[in-house]
Amino acid sequence: MTNRSILAASGRTSSGRTASGRPASGRNVELIVFAVLVAGLTVAPLMVYPILLMKVLCFALFACAFNLLIGYGGLLSFGHAMFFGFAAYVSGYTIKAWGFPTELGILAGAAVAAVLGLVAGSIAIRRQGIYFAMVTLALAQMVFFFCLQAPFTGGEDGIQAIPRRPIFGVIDISRDIVLFYVVLAIFAAGFLIIWRTIHSPFGQVLKAIRENEARAISLGYAVDRFKLMAFVLSATLSGLAGATKAVVFQLASLTDVTWQMSGEVVLMTLVGGMGTVFGPIVGAAVIVVMQNTFTGFGEWVLVAQGCIFVLTVLLFRRGIVGEIVALAQRRRGEEDAAPPPVAEPADKQPPSDRGGVRASAAAGPSEASAPVSS
Amino acid sequence: MTSEFVIETEGLTKEFKGFRAVNNVGLQVRRGTIHALIGPNGAGKTTCFNLITKFLQPTTGRILYNGRDITAAKPHDVARMGLVRSFQISAVFPHLTVLENVRVALQRPLGTSFHFWRPEGSVEVLNDRAMELLEQVGVDAYADLQAVELPYGRKRALEIATTLALDPEMLLLDEPMAGMGREDIRRIADLIRRVAKNRTVLMVEHNLSVVADLSDRITVLARGEILAEGSYAEVSSNPAVVEAYMGTGHG
Numbered sequence: 013m014t015n016r017s018i019l020a021a022s023g024r025t026s027s028g029r030t031a032s033g034r035p036a037s038g039r040n041v042e043l044i045v046f047a048v049l050v051a052g053l054t055v056a057p058l059m060v061y062p063i064l065l066m067k068v069l070c071f072a073l074f075a076c077a078f079n080l081l082i083g084y085g086g087l088l089s090f091g092h093a094m095f096f097g098f099a100a101y102v103s104g105y106t107i108k109a110w111g112f113p114t115e116l117g118i119l120a121g122a123a124v125a126a127v128l129g130l131v132a133g134s135i136a137i138r139r140q141g142i143y144f145a146m147v148t149l150a151l152a153q154m155v156f157f158f159c160l161q162a163p164f165t166g167g168e169d170g171i172q173a174i175p176r177r178p179i180f181g182v183i184d185i186s187r188d189i190v191l192f193y194v195v196l197a198i199f200a201a202g203f204l205i206i207w208r209t210i211h212s213p214f215g216q217v218l219k220a221i222r223e224n225e226a227r228a229i230s231l232g233y234a235v236d237r238f239k240l241m242a243f244v245l246s247a248t249l250s251g252l253a254g255a256t257k258a259v260v261f262q263l264a265s266l267t268d269v270t271w272q273m274s275g276e277v278v279l280m281t282l283v284g285g286m287g288t289v290f291g292p293i294v295g296a297a298v299i300v301v302m303q304n305t306f307t308g309f310g311e312w313v314l315v316a317q318g319c320i321f322v323l324t325v326l327l328f329r330r331g332i333v334g335e336i337v338a339l340a341q342r343r344r345g346e347e348d349a350a351p352p353p354v355a356e357p358a359d360k361q362p363p364s365d366r367g368g369v370r371a372s373a374a375a376g377p378s379e380a381s382a383p384v385s386s
Numbered sequence: 387m388t389s390e391f392v393i394e395t396e397g398l399t400k401e402f403k404g405f406r407a408v409n410n411v412g413l414q415v416r417r418g419t420i421h422a423l424i425g426p427n428g429a430g431k432t433t434c435f436n437l438i439t440k441f442l443q444p445t446t447g448r449i450l451y452n453g454r455d456i457t458a459a460k461p462h463d464v465a466r467m468g469l470v471r472s473f474q475i476s477a478v479f480p481h482l483t484v485l486e487n488v489r490v491a492l493q494r495p496l497g498t499s500f501h502f503w504r505p506e507g508s509v510e511v512l513n514d515r516a517m518e519l520l521e522q523v524g525v526d527a528y529a530d531l532q533a534v535e536l537p538y539g540r541k542r543a544l545e546i547a548t549t550l551a552l553d554p555e556m557l558l559l560d561e562p563m564a565g566m567g568r569e570d571i572r573r574i575a576d577l578i579r580r581v582a583k584n585r586t587v588l589m590v591e592h593n594l595s596v597v598a599d600l601s602d603r604i605t606v607l608a609r610g611e612i613l614a615e616g617s618y619a620e621v622s623s624n625p626a627v628v629e630a631y632m633g634t635g636h637g
Binding site: 039208209211212213214215216217219220223224226227228229230231232233234235237238241245 | 439441460461462463465466470471472473477478479480481482486489490491493494496498499500501502503504505506508509548552
């Protein structure tokens with residue numbers, strides 16, 4: 013960012029700022045967008061095959077749950093398939109073998125994912141960065157082999173023909189169109205839980221930890237407890253998504269616990285926009301629709317996915333939604349720059365003055381030479 | 387709570403794979419003073435700092451805070467006891483707004499920091515207090531800006547406001563002037579003097595004119611050990627100190 017825009021921005025803030033006005037309006041915009049999205053989805057089955065829509069919604073919830081952890085907690089898990097896939101087995105098994113009602117089976121899947129998240133999270137948060145990712149990957153592989161070997165999962169066959177029992181005994185979900193609205197409700201509930209978490213006192217601390225963990229500690233926060241809480245929430249909602257998917261496809265299989273599935277959710281989140289509220293939904297839609305469109309081309313889907321991933325990383329670092337938001341902010345910044353900027357002269361000191369009076373020649377932090385990054 | 391020294395270390399030693407970064411340091415920081423820790427590069431100043439704030443665990447030795455042994459405490463615990471540190475590289479939360487930076491520090495006493503189901507509006511009651519703190523350090527005009535957009539000197543001011551939000555009994559400032567221009571140095575020095583009024587400050591600083599100007603007492607470290615201690619006049623006329631600085635090419 014240039015010096016000019018700093019001045020412009022400070023001009024903006026010093027003219028007519030209300031302490032709480034803007035963040036609150038940002039939250040309202042998000043809710044309005046979500047309401048429009050849900051409204052659009054309620055009529056979508058008129059045009060789009062409901063099974064495809066349900067698949068998108070399940071993956072969108074999965075990606076949103078994943079995004080809570082990486083986008084707001086700064087924790088890259090490379091093993092989230094363990095929650096998604098294992099919850100699918102749990103709901104499939106409890107519904108088919110134990111005769112659980114559908115809603116209870118889905119909740120059981122989410123609950124088991126929460127417990128699994130608590131265990132995996134307690135182990136993984138002891139490490140940081142790439143080591144954290146590796147620990148989650150290792151744990152997910154253990155879950156994968158457990159699912160491959162355990163008698164109740166049906167091994168290579170998975171759990172098939174999971175019955176669709178009426179929800180609450182009255183809503184007949186044997187018809188796809190009815191099930192679609194149930195899935196939409198689950199998705200909306202899951203999304204709102206995540207949205208609330210992001211915009212909560214907890215979310216504030218979580219973001220602070222993402223931004224600067226050492227500083228958060230020095231402010232007295234026991235950061236590990238916050239990370240664990242975020243991990244468990246993310247695991248639970250990933251489980252909710254996986255359990256719902258098992259009901260939709262009447263199938264729980266090994267595909268959903270593979271490391272490739274963990275990779276796919278990373279891809280969806282990155283393509284859509286990590287750390288944005290709606291990015292994961294867009295990313296999930298793009299990837300699922302693409303997979304669906306290209307099924308005829310076999311393995312070429314993977315090549316296309318790889319290309320999208322490379323393009324995203326190279327050209328749209330912020331993801332689709334991230335880039336749109338950044339563009340909108342730039343626009344707003346330019347509009348507000350019109351009135352003459354107000355700034356104090358002290359900010360304009362030339363960089364050459366920096367370090368001039370320092371007695372020692374010790375190298376300052378790298379930030380000194382570039383006081384304003386981004 | 388009434389002991390003369392806020393911080394006392396006894397035989398504080400830290401080894402990294404056989405290398406003694408800090409060796410048998412007995413530091414005493416008197417209540418209500420600004421105490422500076424200086425020394426040539428590699429003297430162990432920052433290590434000392436990390437030991438006192440518990441970001442590092444000492445190999446041997448004890449640390450007393452108000453007469454209480456905190457050697458085994460966790461870093462977030464000592465922060466809650468009122469021992470709050472800053473960092474060498476300005477420690478703001480870059481993609482939170484300036485207001486949020488301070489508010490997140492004010493938020494912990496509300497006891498709702500784990501409440502992921504509670505609306506964000508519930509912490510907005512702290513906005514006024516946060517604005518007061520921002521005003522104190524002169525960055526209130528930037529409240530809605532992301533912290534990353536602030537010029538460097540303002541970031542440091544924001545960091546101090548965030549630290550003050552905890553109303554700490556003791557501030558530990560790690561090179562508060564690092565990488566700053568003349569104007570900023572004057573402003574931050576004034577700020578430190580102002581906030582030190584009812585507090586105790588321990589700071590690591592390279593800028594000797596700032597040290598001379600601000601500190602009541604100075605401890606000189608060299609090769610992990612205390613070389614000299616006293617007022618600026620005493621320390622700067624000490625031949626061992628002059629040699630330590632000259633010997634490593636610093637003046």
